[in-house]
Amino acid sequence: xxxxxxxxxxxxxxxxxxxxxxxxxxxxxxxxxxxxxxxxxxxxxxxxxxxxxxxxxxxxxxxxxxxxxxxxxxxxxxxxxxxxxxxxxxxxxxxxxxxxxxxxxxxxxxxxxxxxxxxxxxxxxxxxxxxxxxxxxxxxxxxxxxxxxxxxxxxxxxxxxxxxxxxxxxxxxxxxxxxxxxxxxxxxxxxxxxxxxxxxxxxxxxxxxxxxxxxxxxxxxxxxxxxxxxxxxxxxxxxxxxxxxxxxxxxxxxxxxxxxxxxxxxxxxxxxxxxxxxxxxxxxxxxxxxxxxxxxxxxxxxxxxxxxxxxxxxxxxxxxxxxxxxxxxxxxxxxxxxxxxxx
Numbered sequence: 121x122x123x124x125x126x127x128x129x130x131x132x133x134x135x136x137x138x139x140x141x142x143x144x145x146x147x148x149x150x151x152x153x154x155x156x157x158x159x160x161x162x163x164x165x166x167x168x169x170x171x172x173x174x175x176x177x178x179x180x181x182x183x184x185x186x187x188x189x190x191x192x193x194x195x196x197x198x199x200x201x202x203x204x205x206x207x208x209x210x211x212x213x214x215x216x217x218x219x220x221x222x223x224x225x226x227x228x229x230x231x232x233x234x235x236x237x238x239x240x241x242x243x244x245x246x247x248x249x250x251x252x253x254x255x256x257x258x259x260x261x262x263x264x265x266x267x268x269x270x271x272x273x274x275x276x277x278x279x280x281x282x283x284x285x286x287x288x289x290x291x292x293x294x295x296x297x298x299x300x301x302x303x304x305x306x307x308x309x310x311x312x313x314x315x316x317x318x319x320x321x322x323x324x325x326x327x328x329x330x331x332x333x334x335x336x337x338x339x340x341x342x343x344x345x346x347x348x349x350x351x352x353x354x355x356x357x358x359x360x361x362x363x364x365x366x367x368x369x370x371x372x373x374x375x376x377x378x379x380x381x382x383x384x385x386x387x388x389x390x391x392x393x394x395x396x397x398x399x400x401x402x403x404x405x406x407x408x409x410x411x412x413x414x415x416x417x418x419x420x421x422x423x424x425x426x427x428x429x430x431x432x433x434x435x436x437x438x439x440x441x442x443x444x445x446x447x448x449x450x451x452x453x454x455x456x457x458x459x460x461x462x463x
Contacts, residue, residue, distance in 0.1 A: 214379045220415045222407075232410035233445045239414060240393065240452055244426040247457070251294065257431030257453040258291045258390055260361055266457050268360055268387060275299040276463070278356060280347075282326045282364040284308060292319060295361065303354075307343035324350065326364060328376035347373075348382050358463050363390040371399040371416060378419045387461045389425060396439045396450040406441045425456040 224231040247261035249269075262269045271277040277300035281292050284306060296302040296318040309323040327344035351357070366373055370391050377383050398409045432449035440448040 217375060217378060217415055217419050219411060220418050222411060223414075227407050229406045229410070229441075229443075229445065232407045232414070233440065233448065236410050236414045237446060237448050239417060240427070240454060241430055241432075243428050243430060244421070245428050245457070245459075247428040250429065251291075252429070253291045253294075255290060256288055257429075257433070258288075258363060259429040259431075259453075259455045260291070260295070260388055260390070261428050261455070261457050266387065266459075267461070267463060271360055271463065272299045275301075277301065277360045278358065279303065279361045279363070280350075280359050281305065281361075282366065284365075284367070288365065289319070291363065293317065300360065305350075326350070326366070326373055327369070328372040346380070347377060348380055351382070351385070358385045358387075360387045360463075361390065362386045362388070365392040368394045368397065368399045370394070371402050371413065374416055374420070378416070378423065383420070383423050383425070383458070387458050387463070389420070389456045389458075391454055392433075393452045393454060394450065395441065395448065395452070396437075397442060406443075409441065420456060423458075424460040425458050427454060427456050429453075429455040 222232070223235040247263055249262040250259050251262055252259040260268060264270065268277065272295070277295065277298075279292065279295050279300045279302040281289070281302065281304045283304075289304065292302050292304060302319040303322060304319055305322050305324045305326065307323060307325040309321055311321075312323050314321050323343065325344045326347050328346065330346050330349055331344060345353075347362075351359075364370060364373065370393060374391070377386075383389070393413075398404070402409055402412060404412065431453045433451040433453065434449075436449055436451040438444055438447055439450045440446070
């Protein structure tokens with residue numbers, strides 16, 4: 121009788137143990153999926169080349185001390201905030217150029233003018249193959265290492281020419297006949313767009329700012345736009361030759377091109393500089409104006425452009441900021457090539 125009671129007691133313990141084990145396994149098992157449900161992979165994706173962070177490391181500080189959940193959340197927020205600040209800093213556009221040091225401690229007109237005039241009349245590289253307009257002195261560099269001749273040969277060349285009137289298009293006609301797609305911009309045209317003598321003509325000009333939307337809505341069109349806007353509107357990503365005679369607006373236009381980084385898309389820049397006065401919206405006394413001019417051209421040099429051609433206009437008077445300074449001409453035609461430009 122005592123042996124039978126012992127067996128019953130042992131069987132009871134075994135049954136209870138089995139029941140507890142099954143109950144625990146059932147609670148820890150994943151919930152059953154409905155019939156036909158999609159089964160997604162359970163592994164975690166990481167970016168290529170980025171090591172997967174260990175779970176223990178994610179909850180620790182730099183000293184290896186375990187962090188509480190609240191501290192971990194705060195650390196993640198700080199990291200995100202630091203990243204966004206860095207991103208904003210990288211993308212923030214420049215709003216002014218860096219001025220070069222004064223030419224001398226005296227800040228004199230003569231010292232600033234001497235440095236500036238020497239800079240614009242001293243080519244920085246030699247172009248072995250030049251094509252020059254004999255009337256106005258506009259020039260393009262046709263050295264094979266600067267890709268213009270190669271692109272002309274394969275008819276991939278694009279030219280933007282900004283100016284007033286049809287009289288000064290000798291260089292444009294040469295480039296058009298050589299295989300370039302030439303766009304001439306003249307705000308005095310009667311039609312918005314037309315094709316003439318292998319060139320496209322547009323009633324438009326370049327400016328250092330886009331027009332006020334209210335003015336555009338009132339007049340149905342705008343005669344002036346920034347170069348970046350024109351490129352976007354035309355769907356053009358690169359320009360082989362940018363030629364501009366802006367009648368004293370060239371300084372502010374050049375400043376805009378530098379600040380917005382548009383010149384990265386340009387191979388050669390041809391400008392006529394007007395020195396008889398400061399130019400549109402250029403302020404300051406005479407030495408400050410010349411320092412600003414010089415700083416702009418140094419910024420152009422810093423973007424890999426090198427001066428290869430210069431010519432003063434003999435038909436223009438020798439007037440420099442309303443004065444006769446160092447017998448300087450009032451107008452110079454200059455040409456630069458982007459030595460790092462790759463289409």
